Amino acid sequence: MPAVNSLISKFENITQQEVPASDTQRVRVKRYSMPLRQSTLSFGSSPAMAPKRHSMGGAPSKQAAQAQTPPAEEDDGDTIVVNTTAIETYVRVPLPTPSDSATDVSSQTSSTHAVKSPPRSRSKRVSTLRKSASKDTLKPSPAKAVHADKQRNISGETLVESATMSQTSLLKDGIDALNMTWNMSDVFDKQPVVEETEVHTDDGSTINVVVEEEPEEKKQHRQAKRVRMADSEKQWEQRREAADKNATRRSSKASILVSKASEVVSGITSSVLGKRGRGTALKIPEVTQPEPDRRTSTALEELQPDTKKARIGTARDEVSLAAAGRALRSRAPKDKKWLSSGLYAGQSRTFDPTLMEGKNKRKPASTANQEPSTASLPPKENFVLPLPMFAGDRLLETGRDFKLPFDIFSPLPTGQPKPDEWKKVNKNVFVGDAAAEWRTSKLLEHSTCMCKADTGCDADCLNRYMYYECDDRNCNLSEEQCGNRAFEGLRQRIKKGGKYNIGVEVIKTEDRGYGVRSNRTFEPNQIIVEYTGEIINQEECETRMHTMYKDNECYYLMAFDQNMIIDATRGSMARFVNHCCDPNCRMEKWTVGGKPRMALFAGDRGIMTGEELTYDYNFDPYSQKNVQVCRCGADNCRGVLGPKPKDLPKRDEKEGKLAGAKRKIAEVLEESTNLLNKKRKVNEPPKLPKGWAYIESEPKAKKEPKAKEAKQSASEDGGLSRQPSKLRRMLSHRSNKSAKSSASAKRRSGGRVVSTSSVAALIMNDDDKEEEQSERPATGLNSTAEGLRRLGRSLRGRS
Numbered sequence: 001m002p003a004v005n006s007l008i009s010k011f012e013n014i015t016q017q018e019v020p021a022s023d024t025q026r027v028r029v030k031r032y033s034m035p036l037r038q039s040t041l042s043f044g045s046s047p048a049m050a051p052k053r054h055s056m057g058g059a060p061s062k063q064a065a066q067a068q069t070p071p072a073e074e075d076d077g078d079t080i081v082v083n084t085t086a087i088e089t090y091v092r093v094p095l096p097t098p099s100d101s102a103t104d105v106s107s108q109t110s111s112t113h114a115v116k117s118p119p120r121s122r123s124k125r126v127s128t129l130r131k132s133a134s135k136d137t138l139k140p141s142p143a144k145a146v147h148a149d150k151q152r153n154i155s156g157e158t159l160v161e162s163a164t165m166s167q168t169s170l171l172k173d174g175i176d177a178l179n180m181t182w183n184m185s186d187v188f189d190k191q192p193v194v195e196e197t198e199v200h201t202d203d204g205s206t207i208n209v210v211v212e213e214e215p216e217e218k219k220q221h222r223q224a225k226r227v228r229m230a231d232s233e234k235q236w237e238q239r240r241e242a243a244d245k246n247a248t249r250r251s252s253k254a255s256i257l258v259s260k261a262s263e264v265v266s267g268i269t270s271s272v273l274g275k276r277g278r279g280t281a282l283k284i285p286e287v288t289q290p291e292p293d294r295r296t297s298t299a300l301e302e303l304q305p306d307t308k309k310a311r312i313g314t315a316r317d318e319v320s321l322a323a324a325g326r327a328l329r330s331r332a333p334k335d336k337k338w339l340s341s342g343l344y345a346g347q348s349r350t351f352d353p354t355l356m357e358g359k360n361k362r363k364p365a366s367t368a369n370q371e372p373s374t375a376s377l378p379p380k381e382n383f384v385l386p387l388p389m390f391a392g393d394r395l396l397e398t399g400r401d402f403k404l405p406f407d408i409f410s411p412l413p414t415g416q417p418k419p420d421e422w423k424k425v426n427k428n429v430f431v432g433d434a435a436a437e438w439r440t441s442k443l444l445e446h447s448t449c450m451c452k453a454d455t456g457c458d459a460d461c462l463n464r465y466m467y468y469e470c471d472d473r474n475c476n477l478s479e480e481q482c483g484n485r486a487f488e489g490l491r492q493r494i495k496k497g498g499k500y501n502i503g504v505e506v507i508k509t510e511d512r513g514y515g516v517r518s519n520r521t522f523e524p525n526q527i528i529v530e531y532t533g534e535i536i537n538q539e540e541c542e543t544r545m546h547t548m549y550k551d552n553e554c555y556y557l558m559a560f561d562q563n564m565i566i567d568a569t570r571g572s573m574a575r576f577v578n579h580c581c582d583p584n585c586r587m588e589k590w591t592v593g594g595k596p597r598m599a600l601f602a603g604d605r606g607i608m609t610g611e612e613l614t615y616d617y618n619f620d621p622y623s624q625k626n627v628q629v630c631r632c633g634a635d636n637c638r639g640v641l642g643p644k645p646k647d648l649p650k651r652d653e654k655e656g657k658l659a660g661a662k663r664k665i666a667e668v669l670e671e672s673t674n675l676l677n678k679k680r681k682v683n684e685p686p687k688l689p690k691g692w693a694y695i696e697s698e699p700k701a702k703k704e705p706k707a708k709e710a711k712q713s714a715s716e717d718g719g720l721s722r723q724p725s726k727l728r729r730m731l732s733h734r735s736n737k738s739a740k741s742s743a744s745a746k747r748r749s750g751g752r753v754v755s756t757s758s759v760a761a762l763i764m765n766d767d768d769k770e771e772e773q774s775e776r777p778a779t780g781l782n783s784t785a786e787g788l789r790r791l792g793r794s795l796r797g798r799s
């Protein structure tokens with residue numbers, strides 16, 4: 001301790017008295033302040049010392065100082081011997097006041113610019129700017145030396161405080177410093193490498209930029225931080241991907257938020273990782289939002305990585321995150337605004353939609369007390385909605401009246417029962433032996449229409465004529481040019497999904513079980529819904545009838561093709577379409593891609609939204625017990641679900657519909673009983689009531705010889721059986737001979753093939769052909785009903 005005390009007293013002397021400038025003394029300086037910042041520990045020079053130091057060839061270094069300095073009298077390990085000039089400089093300059101120190105600390109030499117810069121970040125090691133004319137600046141000139149005394153010799157902080165600190169506290173600090181284990185070599189080892197580079201300024205002068213190299217420890221710390229940040233970002237990325245995968249039905253708002261937030265976050269992280277300019281993230285414009293959006297903040301919270309340890313959240317980044325959040329909130333979609341008028345926009349109304357119905361009604365009552373003369377009577381409420389604007393135009397243009405969307409004007413009553421025993425099958429499925437028995441016609445592939453692009457596959461299209469759907473194999477036109485791809489169009493429409501595209505829905509009717517109604521309008525002859533189910537052969541059908549369906553009231557069996565039957569017990573929605581004697585649709589069988597398919601098409605009137613869809617079953621009772629009363633309610637109702645007669649006897653106008661129906665049921669029941677009995681006994685065509693024809697349906701094998709006979713006879717008459725290639729050969733043969741056009745070829749072919757929903761094929765003879773030409777609708781689509789009628793006529797004529 002005595003040694004310490006002597007040192008302290010020496011030190012006090014040094015601080016209180018001036019040391020002669022000329023003297024070079026050896027002074028033992030104990031470590032005074034800890035730690036010394038090497039960047040501020042530089043040794044100044046007095047003017048007196050300048051020549052001498054010049055001779056030494058530069059600024060004094062530690063080694064030089066040591067070399068000049070004689071060995072210390074009491075040299076111990078804790079002693080540093082310094083050139084007394086340092087002390088001289090130190091003692092000659094009055095200790096700076098705190099206010100002085102503010103500028104003094106930031107200034108270096110007389111030529112040093114005081115750089116007013118924001119507090120230096122640790123990452124930025126440019127510490128000072130030293131302006132000089134040349135690199136010789138380091139050699140102090142006499143002029144400069146005048147100001148050299150301002151140069152800081154020892155740690156600035158200590159000196160600044162020393163002016164205000166009491167001697168006792170200085171002393172105490174000094175003692176504390178002495179007690180610390182500290183080695184000067186540590187300081188020099190950790191001393192940052194200082195690099196000086198020249199920078200040319202606009203005014204032509206050169207600025208020497210002194211760049212301190214970062215200490216190793218800090219480098220490591222920074223490196224570790226970078227690794228942490230990279231890990232964190234990887235985690236975020238993984239979470240985002242996982243969230244994307246899991247989010248099956250994420251709302252559009254959420255996806256927007258997530259993408260925006262990830263953009264912001266990646267911006268922040270990259271600014272941190274990539275060390276972009278300070279405050280990059282802060283450049284996000286701040287938009288004030290009065291109410292914080294909980295959804296947005298939740299989204300941001302969700303986006304926070306698991307590890308909050310990942311030190312993204314430095315103060316600066318927190319600020320930028322907050323700014324980003326505010327920016328996000330400002331971009332969050334606002335509440336959707338609903339149109340208040342829709343179709344009726346611009347039309348006056350007599351009620352206030354914001355009030356309850358009761359209050360709207362009370363309005364007139366409040367005016368009732370007033371004098372009739374003075375009371376302004378409210379306009380009389382119109383209970384019938386006016387037509388929307390342009391309804392007249394639309395009517396004129398399209399010929400179709402306006403109807404409110406189905407879900408507004410006739411929503412399904414709540415609690416509508418749904419068919420529970422229905423297994424939906426949207427594709428035909430072969431069951432049992434049907435698949436093996438099915439014969440794929442090779443001939444179909446050779447049928448190609450000859451339509452031109454300018455007309456498309458219109459009414460004269462050969463494929464259309466034969467109920468073949470066009471595709472790339474049998475039509476040379478593109479999908480847009482060709483107008484004969486109904487099933488393909490239906491497929492694409494259904495694929496889009498939604499009530500409107502599907503176009504139909506099941507309803508519960510009052511007295512006919514379930515039915516089907518339209519969700520939209522359909523053009524005349526437009527495809528509506530495909531009839532699909534299990535395709536079974538006759539044996540399978542009979543087995544099912546005697547077992548599974550023996551107690552059924554409803555059957556979903558439809559004769560199909562090649563003696564097969566579609567059983568739609570498991571089938572598409574089309575199975576629920578009811579029968580009507582005056583239907584608005586028709587069921588047609590088409591060949592699509594070589595396979596027969598059935599679908600419901602709109603009739604010639606088209607379909608309005610909300611209409612119940614019906615077609616004429618042309619029902620074959622099959623057995624007496626299956627004869628059912630028809631409840632279609634049409635004016636021309638036949639009374640029973642039975643085959644369609646050619647010429648139904650005109651009912652007596654005075655006779656009611658019911659009376660007529662009753663009569664017909666009785667007749668049908670009687671005749672059908674006879675029919676069944678007779679059929680069992682003799683292989684003769686049954687006797688039907690006057691004007692009725694029995695229509696042969698495919699499932700009945702017994703009638704096959706008759707059908708074959710008819711086909712044969714028709715072929716002999718010039719009609720064609722279902723042999724498209726033969727038809728084409730004939731067409732081309734004849735067309736070569738005479739007319740070139742396909743239309744004339746068809747006329748000359750002498751007949752055509754018509755597919756029907758319940759009969760295999762209709763072969764038309766020349767007599768019928770003439771009639772058909774005149775009857776054929778403008779669209780060229782031949783209806784099943786017509787086909788059936790003709791077959792009926794044909795069969796009746798032969799029986």
Ligand SMILES: C[S@@+](CC[C@H](N)C(=O)[O-])C[C@H]1O[C@@H](n2cnc3c(N)ncnc32)[C@H](O)[C@@H]1O
Binds near residue numbers: 512580641
């Ligand atoms: C293919 S299904 C039609 C869907 C059926 N309504 C249902 O609920 O499943 C045919 C059956 O519907 C009934 N049906 C269809 N049209 C009818 C009509 N116009 N009058 C009476 N019943 C009818 C008959 O029972 C018939 O056997």
